[in-house]
Amino acid sequence: MIDAIQALTVVAILASALISGSLLAPYVVRVLTGAPTRLDRLLDPVEKRVYRLIGADPAVTMGWKQYFFAALLLNVAQMAIAFAILVGQGVLPLNPQGFPGLSWDLALNTVVSFATNTNLQHYAGEATLSYFSQMTAIQFLQFTSAATGICVMAAMVRGFKPGSVHMGNFYVDFVRVLTRIVLPLCVLAALVLVALGVPQTIGGYVTVKTVEGATQTLLVGPVASLVAIMQIGTNGGGYFGANSAYPFQNPNPATDVLQIYLMLLIPTTLIFVFGEMIGKKKETRPILIGSYTLLAVDLVMAFLGSIPVVGPGIETRFGGFFSTFWTVITTAVTTGSVNASLAGINPLGILSAFMGMLIQATPGGKGVGVMYMIMYVVITVFVVGLMTGRTPEYLGAKINARDVKLVMIAFLVHPIAILVPTIAAYATKAVDAIPGFSSLPTSVGFTQVLYEFTSSAANNGSDFFGAAANTPFFNLATAAVIFVGRYVPIAILLALAGSMIGRKRVAQQSLRTDGVAFSVVLIGSILLLVVLTFLPFLMLGPLLTYFQGMVNFFG
Amino acid sequence: MSKPSRWKTYRPVIALSILSMLVCGLAYPLLITGVSQAAFPYQANGSQVQLGGRAVGSYYIDNGFTFPIFFQGRNETNPLAASASGVDPDITLSDALSQVPRISSATGIPAPSLDALVKAHEHWTLWVTGDPYVNVLELNLALIAAYPSSYPGYA
Incomplete structure (x- = not known):
């Protein structure tokens, strides 16, 4: 349980995210609709030159297929660049530690993971990646995957908007989102993080003699610039293997609170963007009420478990409270960064984490959270x-049989992508390749494997295993799950939105979708769908661990 | 598809992926590095702490104290006591206070003075409230500064 002051802290952080989200939303809408903004005088000429350079006509509008394939192809090309950098980092510059190139399966897993906003990491960055790789492979993909998420959401909303005739132009969306939203926010956040104590240098690791005379290496690097985008972009992949539990990534309670806030900022903003872009602000209500109510339920559930002052896998400066709070938020927005070892979190907290990743819309990842909510x-x-x-009608459009089939398929991608490989990992004995796995209690081991694939499919990226899962099976299986979990639902939901274009809209809907009553039914159906689908598996995992009376997952 | 039209399709993809790599992967982190090094050199280089004119570690990284005359960090070799990072620079207030008798008997500094020193270096997980903790390196440097005669060769 938590005390009153801790509860107030939670409310204050969520309220700040909601307030700044609602304030930022009109600006984001202006960027996505091409309305004039203050940055125009500076950026318009730059953008024009970019479009000329890349040979894209900004006036061209796209249908859903063109839009989707432009996004997919761009992401794949970006993966290819990052793959070449990771494999070849041994001969590339800015490698003061002299790290060799990555194995092909680890490099493949890493680029798929980062280009899809997942950031599952089967490596420890400080012992594996050069500064060059951290910047030009990792930070690069963190930006582009975040921007891609916002773009596909904008396209989907355009499809649903009454009277719309196209889905927009992907290249224009991508360039504008990157230069006018993500980059400026990151520059600001990165500098604040440095001021608060996060390192930012390319000068190489520093070796010192400690007070007692031992030799110590300080693992400094371009950390702050990465932390800014990993949180703002709901990416979650850290500079260090221990992620935001490592003090250089998250040195004090102030940076901890800031990072929790940054994770929530854009997903919350996009909820407000939805209503404004649709042209009916009230339609934001069910999405807002739905996502934040479910988030509150997850938080309450997690805080009902044991909240140690400090325990195994918990950093002293955060304690059990901030570690549990972070774990719920990072899965609710599918960021996947951690500020504690997941094994140190109580079973109900891990159950909450599962709920965040299974629903994917509380408020969910950048852009895709709103898409799942729709x-x-x-x-x-x-x-x-x-x-x-x-x-059935939504936004004045009749929902037909094909629409329902599409959303059901989109929903079912997730359980298939999670449950099939989870079983395969056991059936093929691939789990035995993970060091120490066989000595874990069954429910703890099962929780960890289920978490690995849930996190992959939800494009979350947090995990129990970390570098221990750097085996060919887990590298390739999770890469496949990540890819399917990202692009298949996006394609289906864009197809759905595309079919809305030109559809007749009625002025007066028989069922209002912008009220509290509908929000309540929405929450009920989300819980019903997700719980019915996954309950047997959650029973075998975190719930069993809970009923066995374990306080954490240290076995 | 003929060659020129295929190029027309793929050119934006290839050009934009390279351009975005240069902007997000190089220009952005190098800009932040430049500004940080100029504006916040202490933090940007890992908040290095000095003792006797030389850097002895980082404020944020466990300094690995093992001598009985010093406050010691968490036991990171025992998985059931270790932190998540393995370099947790802090210990709880009660952990620090429990080490006072050992330090007192090793150095001869009166226990009440050590208690007071610990309390003077308290931090809290919620700034002014929450769970109290101390930064081990900060506390030990304060110890050396307050009792230089008990720590010959360190100051």
Whole structure:
């Protein structure tokens, strides 16, 4: 349990995210709709030159297929660049530690993981990656995956907007989102992080003699610039293997609170962006109420478990409270950074983490969180339509049989991508290749494997294993799950949005979707869908651990 | 598809991926590095702490104290006591206070003075409230500064 002051801290941080999200949203909408902004005088000429250089006509508009394939191809090309850098880092510059290139399967896993906003890491950055790789492979993909997420959401919203005729232009969206939203926010956040104590240098590791005369290496590097984008972009992949538990990535409570806030900022903003872009601000309500209510449920559940002052896998400066709080938020927005060892979190906290990753919309990852919420809304509208005997409608458009099939397939991608490989990992005995796995209690081991694939499919990236899962099976299996978990639902949801274009809209909907009543039904159907699908597996994992009376996952 | 039209399709993809790498992967981190080194050189280089005119470690990284005359960090070799990072620079207030008798008997500094020194270097997980903790390196440097005669050869 937590005390009143801790509860107030939670409320204050969530409230700050909500307030700044609502304030930032109009600006984001201006960027996405091409409306004039203050940065125009500076950036318009730059953008024009960029479009000329890359040979893209900004006036061209795209259908859903063109939009999706432009995004997919760009992401794959970016993966290729990063792959070459990781494999070849031994001969590339800015490698003062002289790290060799990565194995092909680890490099593949890493680029797929980072280009899809997942950031599952089967390596420890401080012992594996050169400064050059940390910047030009890792930070690079963290930016582009975040921008891609916002772009595909914007495209989906354009499809759903009454009276719209196209999905936008991917290249224009990508360039504008990157230069006008993500980069400026990161520059600001990175400098604040440095001021608060996060290192930023390319001068190489520093060796000192400690007070007692022993030799110590200080693992400094371009850390702050990475932490800014990893949190703002809901990426989560850290500079260090221990992620934001490592003091250079998260030196004190101030940087901890700032990073929690940064994780929540853009996903919360995008909820408000949805209503503004659609042209009906009230339609933001069910998404806002739905996502934040479910987040509150997850937080309460996690805080009901044991919250140690300090314990194994918990950093003293954060304690059990900030570690548990962080774990819930990082999975709720599918960031996947950690400020503690997951094994040190209580079983109910890990159950909350699962809920965040299984729902993916509380408020979910950058852009895709809102997309999943629209998916749940369409399912709910359909179910309510069946119950009341009325034609299901959303935003004035009739929801037809094909729409329902599409959203159901989009929903089902996730359980298949999680459960099949989880079972395969046991069936093929691939789990035995993980050091120490066989000595874990069954429920603890199962929780860790299920978490690995849930985190991959949800494009979250936090995990129990870390570098221990650097085996060919886990590298390739998680890479495949990550890829499917990212692009298949995006493609299906864009197809759905694309089919909305030109569809007849009624002025007066039979079922209002912007009220509290609908929000409640929406929350109910999300819980029903997700719990019914995953409960047996959660029973075998964190719930069993909980009922066995374990306080954490140290076995 | 003929060659020129294929190029027309792939050119934006290839050009934009290279351009975005140069901007996000090089220009951005190097800009932040330059500004940080100029504006916040202490933090940007790892908050290095000096003793007797030389750097002895970082404020944020466990300094690995083992001598009985010093406050010691967490036992990072025992998985059930270790932190997540393995270099946790802090210990709880109660952990620090529990080490006072050992330091007192090793150095001859009166225990109440050591207690007071610990309390003077308290931090809290919620700034002014929350769980109290101390930074081990900061505390030991304060110890050396306050009792130089008990720590010959360190100051």
